[in-house]
Amino acid sequence: MFGFRWKCRICGKKHDSVPNCFGIEAPWRAFVPDDEFDRRVKLSKDQCVIDEAYFFIRGHIELPIKGTPNSLAFSVWSSLSEKSFYQMSDRWDEADRAEDAAYFGWLSSPISPYPDVLRLPLSVQTREPGLIPLFTITQSDHPLAIDQRNGITVRRWHEMALAVMS
Template sequence: MCFGADFPDFYFSVPPAERTKRVELTRDLCVVDEEHFFIRARIEIPVHDSFEPLCWNVWTSLSETNFIRANEVWNEPDRVNEPPYFGWLQTVIPGYADTLNIRTLVHTQPVGTIPRVEVIEANHPLTLDQQHGISMDRVIELVTPLLH
């Protein structure tokens, strides 16, 4: 099960009439005003007694240096050897309080596979759920509002 966001939350700070001039957006990357850099990645939350995790396609910020590096190695098989990139989560995740701007690490994956996000915000419920997994009841609680 995978849910997600089409845009980083920061995108919505740009007035709609200005977006074509100020925002560069692809399926996986976003740049705002040539100074704010974002990458689309995936948070996977293990589900107890299930082989499939609950997935959230999210956006995280990257430093300009890491954004440039991610682009340099985007199509390189060796990109899996990159150290993780630090970023701030830029997606509101329903069912979790205050997910904007929590600490993350973005781990590159094989070419063609969306990067993986490790949530590292100390004691945040999303961090704890990613580390310890959640029950199927919690999955239902999280996704039911999204299906209506």
């Protein structure tokens, strides 16, 4: 359908297939000027704490791609309460953490091409160790929630990939 040839910014390799996961940089840029980063932000690949007062976790929002076994994933950030953040952190390496109740969070990353996604309410479900949490949009009438629930076509996946990569 579309000819894709792209170079990954992480591994540096060139690829011919349509990507099905897009990462979003940590949420700190919206809160902290670059020159204050070292003093105010604690950042790992999965967690971000700003000023010891704002807590974020990285997870995936997955959109099933109709007619395929694949999903389009957005690797994004959710805010959590301090209590939820530390409870999740304490259980991070536990084999049974996928059985934990879901946490409540707010989407804290933009997702192109969806409008008005910042502060959408989320269910944050931990999964077994080695997998990052799965985020489910709980505002059922938002276009992102509808696509997460109903899936997207292969054509829509390709259009979204082109839009994100442009």
